[in-house]
Structures are given as structure tokens and as C-alpha cells.
Amino acid sequence: MPPAIxxxxxxxxxxxxxxxxxxxxxxxxxxxxxxxxxxxxxxxxKTTTIEIIEGLLTATSGEVEVLGRHWGRHDQDIKxxxxxxxxxxxxxxxxxxxxxxxxxxxxxxxxIEPAEAMREVSLEEKADVWVRKLSGGQKQRLAVACALVGxxxxxxxxxxxxxxxxxxxxxxxDIIRSxxxxxxxxxLTTHYMDEAERLCDRVAIVDRxxxxxxxxxxxxxxxxxxxxxIDFSLLNHNGPLLDPAEFSRLPAVESARLDGSGYSxxxxxxxxxxxxLLGFLKQRGCELSSLTTRHASLExxxxxxxxxxxxxxxxxxx
Amino acid sequence: MSLSSTRPVDxxxxxxxxxxxxxxxxxxMLSRLREFYREPEAVFWAYGFPMLMVVGLGIAFRNQPVxxxxxxxxxxxxxxxAAEALAKNEKFVVEVNDSEVCRRRxxxxxxxxxxxxxxxxxxxxxxxxxxxRPESVLARGxxxxxxxxxxxxxxxxxxxxxxxxxxxxxxxxxxxxxxLGMSLMAGGLWGVGFLTVDMRIRKLLKxxxxxxxxxxxxxxxxxLSRLIFMVPEVVLLLIFARLTFGVKVEGSLLAVVGLxxxxxxxxxxxxLLVACRAKTLEAVSGLMNLVMLPMWLLSGIFFxxxxxxxxxxxxxxxxxxxxxxxxxxxxxxxxxPIATQWAPISMLAAWGLVSFILALRLFRWT
Numbered sequence: 001m002p003p004a005i006x007x008x009x010x011x012x013x014x015x016x017x018x019x020x021x022x023x024x025x026x027x028x029x030x031x032x033x034x035x036x037x038x039x040x041x042x043x044x045x046k047t048t049t050i051e052i053i054e055g056l057l058t059a060t061s062g063e064v065e066v067l068g069r070h071w072g073r074h075d076q077d078i079k080x081x082x083x084x085x086x087x088x089x090x091x092x093x094x095x096x097x098x099x100x101x102x103x104x105x106x107x108x109x110x111x112i113e114p115a116e117a118m119r120e121v122s123l124e125e126k127a128d129v130w131v132r133k134l135s136g137g138q139k140q141r142l143a144v145a146c147a148l149v150g151x152x153x154x155x156x157x158x159x160x161x162x163x164x165x166x167x168x169x170x171x172x173x174d175i176i177r178s179x180x181x182x183x184x185x186x187x188l189t190t191h192y193m194d195e196a197e198r199l200c201d202r203v204a205i206v207d208r209x210x211x212x213x214x215x216x217x218x219x220x221x222x223x224x225x226x227x228x229x230i231d232f233s234l235l236n237h238n239g240p241l242l243d244p245a246e247f248s249r250l251p252a253v254e255s256a257r258l259d260g261s262g263y264s265x266x267x268x269x270x271x272x273x274x275x276x277l278l279g280f281l282k283q284r285g286c287e288l289s290s291l292t293t294r295h296a297s298l299e300x301x302x303x304x305x306x307x308x309x310x311x312x313x314x315x316x317x318x
Numbered sequence: 319m320s321l322s323s324t325r326p327v328d329x330x331x332x333x334x335x336x337x338x339x340x341x342x343x344x345x346x347m348l349s350r351l352r353e354f355y356r357e358p359e360a361v362f363w364a365y366g367f368p369m370l371m372v373v374g375l376g377i378a379f380r381n382q383p384v385x386x387x388x389x390x391x392x393x394x395x396x397x398x399x400a401a402e403a404l405a406k407n408e409k410f411v412v413e414v415n416d417s418e419v420c421r422r423r424x425x426x427x428x429x430x431x432x433x434x435x436x437x438x439x440x441x442x443x444x445x446x447x448x449x450x451r452p453e454s455v456l457a458r459g460x461x462x463x464x465x466x467x468x469x470x471x472x473x474x475x476x477x478x479x480x481x482x483x484x485x486x487x488x489x490x491x492x493x494x495x496x497x498l499g500m501s502l503m504a505g506g507l508w509g510v511g512f513l514t515v516d517m518r519i520r521k522l523l524k525x526x527x528x529x530x531x532x533x534x535x536x537x538x539x540x541x542l543s544r545l546i547f548m549v550p551e552v553v554l555l556l557i558f559a560r561l562t563f564g565v566k567v568e569g570s571l572l573a574v575v576g577l578x579x580x581x582x583x584x585x586x587x588x589x590l591l592v593a594c595r596a597k598t599l600e601a602v603s604g605l606m607n608l609v610m611l612p613m614w615l616l617s618g619i620f621f622x623x624x625x626x627x628x629x630x631x632x633x634x635x636x637x638x639x640x641x642x643x644x645x646x647x648x649x650x651x652x653x654x655p656i657a658t659q660w661a662p663i664s665m666l667a668a669w670g671l672v673s674f675i676l677a678l679r680l681f682r683w684t
Binding site for chain 1: 340341342344345346348349352353356357520521522524525526527528529530531684
């Protein structure tokens with residue numbers, strides 16, 4: 001079975017002064033049947049990439065193959081087999097949910113009944129309600145239903161849960177999971193770590209137009225060397241800052257780095273690392289102002305690789 | 319649902335069975351129609367406004383016989399005598415004022431003509447009037463006749479008057495085809511243009527582009543739904559004009575409907591072209607005004623474009639609204655058969671077709 005998506009050395013340059021390279025040599029392979037996430041900060045080039053794969057933008061250079069076919073040669077063929085939810089689409093406010101789905105259904109040679117699409121996204125009760133009257137989460141579910149109504153093999157979701165409340169997010173995750181459980185393929189973009197961790201079989205971490213890490217969430221976290229993180233900061237610490245490298249010599253500590261005004265250690269076994277850390281700090285005459293331990297997340301992977309947090313990592317033009 | 323199921327064996331099999339064909343064109347048009355009639359303001363402006371125009375203009379310009387002529391006579395003993403002579407005829411409304419007031423009233427069109435009578439043995443009059451104002455010219459003639467007769471003139475030829483005021487020759491009859499054309503133009507441009515740009519702003523066009531929807535079907539659907547809105551609009555306008563002013567269609571009603579449909583489609587095509595690249599509502603409004611203004615002024619909605627200089631005529635004739643209104647007037651007022659109107663019809667059709675094809679090529683979906 002060919003991969004659902006294959007991108008080779010994708011480049012997208014937006015003309016301007018100065019020209020902006022949104023995507024700079026991105027490679028991606030999404031296997032059929034997996035839920036694949038592109039994770040990265042705003043401006044990392046995720047939307048540009050996904051829109052190139054969807055055929056809405058043309059790449060400056062590079063190859064794109066979708067379901068074994070190419071844009072420009074098999075457009076109709078590809079469009080019949082994919083479903084798309086864009087980052088923001090405002091559907092017609094004065095059409096009902098059912099009417100909106102009927103409209104979208106009519107574009108596809110084969111697909112599912114609007115009623116079934118509504119059932120998939122739990123909007124049956126809103127069938128005859130105007131789109132205007134829907135909540136943000138319901139609108140987003142309708143957008144996904146519009147993508148499902150053509151019964152696609154491959155589903156694209158660009159930031160599907162951005163701006164939604166926790167309950168709506170979970171509802172959408174369920175929809176995506178059930179789609180994937182039917183053996184279909186999903187490519188989604190997100191800047192939420194937890195979303196990528198819970199939903200995706202594999203994740204590509206994207207930063208500044210390139211894939212900087214690739215693998216299952218578990219693999220990526222494991223690549224940090226320790227599955228636990230110890231965050232701490234020191235009280236009124238005057239004098240020279242402690243060199244993070246000193247901490248990495250402690251038992252069970254794999255790596256250490258400065259994080260804002262505190263320190264962040266990556267540890268394999270906290271029950272060994274913690275007493276050692278406390279002893280070391282006492283010996284240096286330092287007092288703790290806070291200390292927490294937690295499981296490592298994809299956020300830590302991003303911070304380790306990109307040297308900054310996802311939230312404050314707006315892509316700087318360089 | 320079995321979790322281990324893989325495509326194509328899954329719960330969707332049942333719904334993958336052949337389904338009744340859904341016509342995208344019909345769905346696109348249905349969506350447009352629903353969005354339109356669920357917007358009360360849009361319905362009012364489309365259907366109510368042209369009717370208000372007919373009422374307003376029909377009343378303002380109703381062809382009433384020239385019943386009263388306002389005449390000012392400059393104050394003097396001879397003036398008083400002249401005023402007395404004029405007052406015998408009921409159609410004159412005579413005022414005697416001093417020189418300055420008379421002139422001011424003429425300047426501000428309160429009076430149509432000013433009579434200055436000179437003190438002399440034989441009656442001698444001077445008329446002040448504005449030769450560019452039709453009623454002023456008419457008043458001068460009527461006043462002169464009355465004063466000449468009062469002074470003893472005897473008309474050598476015997477004349478008699480037969481008054482004719484038939485539907486078909488009044489201003490309102492002339493106006494209705496013009497307003498029909500105007501509604502078709504405004505409806506086509508605003509309806510299609512605004513909607514299209516709005517959909518672009520909402521990224522709905524981009525979303526549609528991501529479906530297998532045919533672009534030409536979408537654009538045709540937008541144009542054709544416009545045509546369906548126009549039918550009740552113009553039918554209402556025609557019925558209304560008939561009931562209130564007795565405006566009749568001299569020629570074939572079918573021909574009028576045909577022209578209206580053609581006009582609606584052509585202007586919808588032009589609307590698409592105007593909106594094919596605009597990214598904001600402000601931009602498209604500006605463009606639409608730019609396109610409509612020459613037609614508003616030149617195409618003969620309110621008065622015949624023959625009044626413009628000969629040099630401008632080829633340009634005026636090239637405008638689609640001129641062609642539409644000319645053909646409508648020929649059929650509605652003169653009762654000419656539709657076959658005589660092939661020139662405006664083909665020109666109008668060409669405008670629509672060329673605009674549609676250009677729009678399809680230039681159209682920006684994102």
C-alpha cells in the first residue's frame with residue numbers, strides 16, 4: 001500500500017520584501033491508516049504545508065503525492081477521496097446543518113447521507129437549526145461533518161480544536177478517533193501538546209518550516225533520555241548562577257537546562273535523582289523556592305530541540 | 319462497529335450503496351435562494367425599493383395638464399391693467415410685485431415669466447423668462463397670446479384642440495422599463511458581487527475549492543439563482559405599475575420576460591467579473607459603483623440618452639443597460655416583436671457571456 005501522503009523537499013516562498021520562506025525543505029510520509037500530527041508553534045509553516053498537500057496552495061518546489069496521485073494531474077480524483085476542514089471557515093449562517101451537509105454532499109460522487117454525517121458528529125438534534133445558532137464547538141463539528149460527508153479515505157484537519165472548550169475538544173477527539181478506527185488516515189495540525197500526545201500515532205514536530213523531530217509521542221519523549229522532569233527554582237539566589245551541567249552529573253539525571261528563572265532536569269528515576277539533588281543543593285547552600293516533578297511531554301521535546309517554549313515560539317523571520 | 323475493521327469493509331457499506339443523484343447546481347442554487355429569503359432586509363431592498371421608486375417618480379413626474387401658469391407682473395399702473403387682463407383667464411396665477419421681488423421669484427423658479435408693462439398710449443410689454451426652462455418658454459407664449467388678444471388681436475385661422483392622454487405615452491410609461499433595467503443591473507451586480515466577496519472573506523470559497531465541486535457550476539449556480547430572485551421582483555414591479563398607473567405592455571409579455579431573464583443573467587455575469595478578485599467589501603463596492611455610475615447616468619433610465627452629444631452615443635450604445643432598456647422600451651411601449659430586437663439582445667448576451675468566461679478565468683478563490 002502506498003503511503004497516504006508523501007512530501008519531498010517541500011519549499012514554499014511567499015514573494016514580498018523580503019520574501020518569506022514559510023516552508024523550507026520539509027519531508028513527510030504519512031502512512032495509510034495512521035493519525036499523523038504536525039505539531040509546532042504558530043507560524044511554523046504547518047498551515048502552509050497542509051494547504052499544499054490539500055492542493056489549495058502550490059509549492060515553490062518539491063514533490064507532493066496524495067494517495068499515490070499528484071496535484072495538477074489527478075485533481076478531481078484526489079478531491080473525491082479527501083475531506084478537509086480548514087483553520088477557519090465561516091459556513092453560511094442562514095443555512096441549517098442539514099442543508100449545509102446536503103450542499104457539500106452533492107459535490108461528491110459517493111459519500112454518506114447527511115443524516116449519517118450528523119450522527120457521526122452528534123449534531124442530529126441540530127439538524128434543522130441555522131448555522132448561526134450553533135456554538136463554537138458545534139460549528140467546528142459541522143465543519144468536520146462537511147469533511148466526512150464525502151466519505152473520505154484521508155481527512156485533513158487544520159487546528160481542529162483551537163479556541164474550543166475542553167468538552168468540545170474531547171468530542172472532536174472522539175470523532176477523529178472513530179474515523180481512524182475505521183482504517184482511515186488523518187493528518188492534523190495542532191499547537192496543543194496534549195492533543196498530539198493523545199490522538200496521534202505519529203507526530204512531526206515542525207519549526208521554522210522544517211521537521212525537527214519525527215516519531216510516535218512515546219518515542220519522542222523517550223528520546224529525551226528520561227521520562228520524568230524535575231522543575232525547580234532557587235530562593236534569593238545571589239552570586240553566580242549554577243551551571244546546569246553540574247546537575248546532569250547527578251545520578252539518574254540525563255540532562256539539565258535553564259528554564260526561565262529556574263532549572264529543568266530530565267530524569268529516569270526520580271526516587272534516585274531527587275535525594276541527590278537535595279543533597280547537592282544543601283551542600284551548595286542553596287534554598288529551594290519551588291520544586292515539582294511530572295512526566296515528560298512533547299512540550300519538553302520541543303523545548304529541548306528548539307530551545308524555547310511552544311507558546312512563546314512565534315516564528316521569527318530570519 | 320468492529321474496531322478491527324479496515325476499509326473498505328466497514329460500517330459505511332450500507333450508505334455507499336447507490337444514492338439518488340444530487341445535482342450540485344441545484345444544491346448551490348437552493349442554498350443561495352434560502353440565504354436570500356432568510357434575509358428580510360435583502361428581500362425588501364430587492365423587491366420593495368424598485369416599487370417605491372415607481373411610486374415616487376410616477377407621482378413626481380405624472381403628466382398633469384399644464385393647469386396653472388405662475389406669472390409675475392411688475393408693479394406699475396400699466397402693470398395693474400395687464401394683471402387684470404391676465405386674471406380673466408383662470409389658468410394664470412398672477413402676482414403683482416416690485417421689480418426686485420419679480421426677478422428673485424423668476425430666478426428661484428417661483429414664477430415662470432415676469433411681465434413688465436410700459437406706460438405708453440399703445441400697450442407695450444417686456445417679458446423676462448428663462449429660455450432653458452420649458453415651462454418658462456410655454457408661459458411666455460401663453461401670456462403673450464392672452465395679452466395680444468386682450469389688446470384686440472384677432473386670430474386669422476380657426477383652430478380647435480383635442481386633448482390626448484393615453485397610457486403608453488406618459489412619463490411613467492417611459493420610466494417603468496428604465497426602472498426594470500435599473501433593478502436588473504443593481505440586483506445582478508450587488509447580489510452577485512457582494513455575496514461572492516463575502517464568501518471569499520469567510521474563506522467559504524476556499525473551502526468549496528477543496529471539494530470536487532465544479533467551479534463553472536458554482537459560478538453558474540450563483541448567476542442562475544440571481545435570475546430566479548429577479549423574476550418575482552420584476553413581475554411585482556410590472557403588476558404594481560399596472561395597478562397604480564395603468565402601465566401596459568404593448569408587445570408580447572413573453573418577450574418582456576425573456577428580455578428580463580437575459581438582463582438578469584448578463585448583469586449577474588458582470589457582477590461576477592467585478593467581484594472576481596476583490597478581497598474586501600469596500601473594494602468591491604467601489605468597483606461596482608464605478609461600473610454602474612456610467613450606466614446610471616447615460617443609459618436612459620430616467621430620460622432618453624439621445625440628449626447626450628452625438629460623440630458620446632457610440633459609448634452609450636455599447637453599455638449593456640442601454641441595450642436592455644432600449645429593447646424593453648421597444649417591446650413594452652412600441653409593441654415591436656422581439657425579432658426586431660436581435661441587435662440589443664445579442665449585445666446583451668455577449669456582455670454576459672464574455673463577463674462570465676473572463677470571471678471564470680480570473681476568479682480568485684482564496
